[in-house]
Amino acid sequence: MNRAKLDSIRDAGPAILPSLLQCDFGNLQSEVERLSDAGTSVLHLDVMDGHFVPNLTYGMPVVAGLRRHTNLPLDVHMMISDPLAYAKPMVDAGADMLTFHVEAVSDAVDVAGQIRDLGVGAGLAINPDTPMSQLEPALDCVDMVLVMSVQAGFGGQSFNPVALQRIRDLRSRYPDLLLEIDGGINLATIGAARQAGCDLFVVGSAIFSSDDYGVALAGLNEAMASAQGAK
Numbered sequence: 573m574n575r576a577k578l579d580s581i582r583d584a585g586p587a588i589l590p591s592l593l594q595c596d597f598g599n600l601q602s603e604v605e606r607l608s609d610a611g612t613s614v615l616h617l618d619v620m621d622g623h624f625v626p627n628l629t630y631g632m633p634v635v636a637g638l639r640r641h642t643n644l645p646l647d648v649h650m651m652i653s654d655p656l657a658y659a660k661p662m663v664d665a666g667a668d669m670l671t672f673h674v675e676a677v678s679d680a681v682d683v684a685g686q687i688r689d690l691g692v693g694a695g696l697a698i699n700p701d702t703p704m705s706q707l708e709p710a711l712d713c714v715d716m717v718l719v720m721s722v723q724a725g726f727g728g729q730s731f732n733p734v735a736l737q738r739i740r741d742l743r744s745r746y747p748d749l750l751l752e753i754d755g756g757i758n759l760a761t762i763g764a765a766r767q768a769g770c771d772l773f774v775v776g777s778a779i780f781s782s783d784d785y786g787v788a789l790a791g792l793n794e795a796m797a798s799a800q801g802a803k
């Protein structure tokens with residue numbers, strides 16, 4: 573199934589993942605084409621249920637619509653209370669990586685296993701206020717950890733530096749684990765996140781506030797690449 577796409581995400585090395593949360597949803601296909609033309613290698617999709625987070629976005633029909641129009645890997649960030657209820661429908665819609673929140677489930681090992689059994693990557697996300705100890709039981713059972721650098725729910729928030737120490741700690745203990753950071757990533761913050769050892773950088777506002785996505789991505793890539801001490 574889609575695990576080949578997971579390998580392509582991993583092999584892409586450090587990469588910027590545009591979060592579509594702040595794109596022009598009235599022109600979704602053209603937005604994806606613009607991002608693709610600008611060199612995007614993976615798309616980040618924020619699914620919110622109005623329950624786990626106080627915001628509501630989109631679900632399977634939009635993911636399936638995107639899947640019909642792009643071959644880019646789809647990294648689905650599920651900010652929902654019952655990730656297992658929607659895991660198979662999301663995979664059927666075309667997700668390649670399903671990331672659920674540790675705060676939403678009672679047994680992250682079981683949820684990760686069930687997601688992997690669907691043939692896609694399993695990611696585990698953690699909010700800034702949640703103790704890292706909650707991740708521990710599942711760290712050997714997931715394909716990626718998503719360290720939130722804002723409280724999940726909204727784009728355009730300020731970067732919380734607590735994420736940097738979390739990335740550093742995870743990187744030193746798990747040299748090969750795919751690490752993603754999400755929230756408030758921009759020209760001023762991406763270098764420190766790379767330096768901490770992060771692999772995947774989700775970016776919303778810092779791309780969609782620009783008229784030229786190519787210019788925005790080039791600037792972010794340069795800031796990321798010039799960070800010292802990268803993995």
Ligand SMILES: O=C(CO)[C@@H](O)[C@H](O)COP(=O)(O)O
Nearest residue numbers: 724725727728755756776777
């Ligand atoms: O998951 C989320 C928000 O909960 C993100 O993916 C945001 O969409 C990132 O947006 P910026 O912080 O870059 O504006």
Ligand SMILES: [Co+2]
Nearest residue numbers: 591618649754
């Ligand atoms: Co996200």
